[in-house]
Amino acid sequence: MTRHETFPAAIAAQDILPVTPRIGAEIRNIRLGGDLSHDSIAAIQTLLLRHKVLFFRGQDHLDDADQEAFAERLGDLVPHPTQAVVKGSSSILELDSSRGGGRADRWHTDVTFVEAYPKASILRGVAIPEVGGDTIWANTVTAYSDLPEPLRQLADGLRAVHSNAYDYAAHRPRASEQDRKHYTEVFASAVYETEHPVVRVHPETGEKLLLLGGFVQRIDGLPQSDSHKLIEILQSYVIAPENTVRWRWQTGDVVIWDNRATQHVAVNDYGDAHRVVRRVTLHGDIPVGVDGRTSTALVKPAI
Numbered sequence: 032m033t034r035h036e037t038f039p040a041a042i043a044a045q046d047i048l049p050v051t052p053r054i055g056a057e058i059r060n061i062r063l064g065g066d067l068s069h070d071s072i073a074a075i076q077t078l079l080l081r082h083k084v085l086f087f088r089g090q091d092h093l094d095d096a097d098q099e100a101f102a103e104r105l106g107d108l109v110p111h112p113t114q115a116v117v118k119g120s121s122s123i124l125e126l127d128s129s130r131g132g133g134r135a136d137r138w139h140t141d142v143t144f145v146e147a148y149p150k151a152s153i154l155r156g157v158a159i160p161e162v163g164g165d166t167i168w169a170n171t172v173t174a175y176s177d178l179p180e181p182l183r184q185l186a187d188g189l190r191a192v193h194s195n196a197y198d199y200a201a202h203r204p205r206a207s208e209q210d211r212k213h214y215t216e217v218f219a220s221a222v223y224e225t226e227h228p229v230v231r232v233h234p235e236t237g238e239k240l241l242l243l244g245g246f247v248q249r250i251d252g253l254p255q256s257d258s259h260k261l262i263e264i265l266q267s268y269v270i271a272p273e274n275t276v277r278w279r280w281q282t283g284d285v286v287i288w289d290n291r292a293t294q295h296v297a298v299n300d301y302g303d304a305h306r307v308v309r310r311v312t313l314h315g316d317i318p319v320g321v322d323g324r325t326s327t328a329l330v331k332p333a334i
């Protein structure tokens with residue numbers, strides 16, 4: 032972004048409050064819904080590409096249907112491939128801390144185990160603990176540009192395998208019995224495996240970004256231990272504090288993230304307090320690497 036770049040007309044400059052210079056902006060004085068003007072929707076889309084994550088407080092008027100109607104203005108809704116939608120909705124996924132799988136406490140980009148994973152997610156705070164339960168997002172574009180040149184060159188040529196089937200117990204030693212059951216019986220009930228470029232070219236901004244996150248299993252062509260080490264090195268640039276933004280939720284908040292240019296994690300620090308968030312995701316397109324090669328599905332369930 033250049034300094035003199037204009038703000039999208041439908042949202043006034045004073046209503047756009049960057050939370051950090053690199054990622055995240057709070058947008059004030061807008062009532063989200065399916066009835067927003069074309070200009071407001073276009074402004075939200077522009078701001079999302081620029082800030083990667085947009086925060087909206089005070090959207091308590093939204094119910095599930097309104098959340099879906101608003102999301103539909105931004106793209107095509109796509110339900111989660113293995114988890115059931117909330118009753119009565121077409122594609123809302125509920126994350127309830129008191130149920131299995133309700134705590135997304137590993138860094139990830141949503142649903143990267145499928146080829147055309149979602150381009151954006153829209154999350155609504157339904158029940159928020161008095162303290163704790165923040166979410167952190169990381170900018171994977173600035174992470175890529177922070178890589179020292181030799182690492183950038185190395186990353187440019189790599190491909191990684193993402194899957195929803197992994198050693199759950201090893202990755203999540205703190206998980207409850209309920210979480211384990213949810214993982215086996217629901218989340219990984221159908222196995223997906225997809226090979227993505229490690230560096231993706233963003234289809235709208237042309238920015239290069241690191242495509243990794245919690246579903247990455249290995250880097251193509253490397254022994255498992257080297258694979259782990261290299262993923263850890265690259266991931267350390269993603270989660271560097273200067274590339275992240277942390278949000279203290281209030282009930283009625285809505286957060287939208289560009290799921291192509293970010294990773295996120297829900298901080299699991301609130302014990303038995305009750306936390307419920309509801310999400311919709313928008314259809315994405317198949318990633319393309321810097322060499323023009325696209326992602327390829329290796330395993331997908333026969334439907």
Ligand SMILES: O=C(O)CCC(=O)C(=O)O
Nearest residue numbers: 135141154166297308310
């Ligand atoms: O619970 C949260 O704050 C985030 C959950 C999550 O990972 C998601 O909605 O995609």
Ligand SMILES: [Fe+2]
Nearest residue numbers: 135140141295
């Ligand atoms: Fe997520």
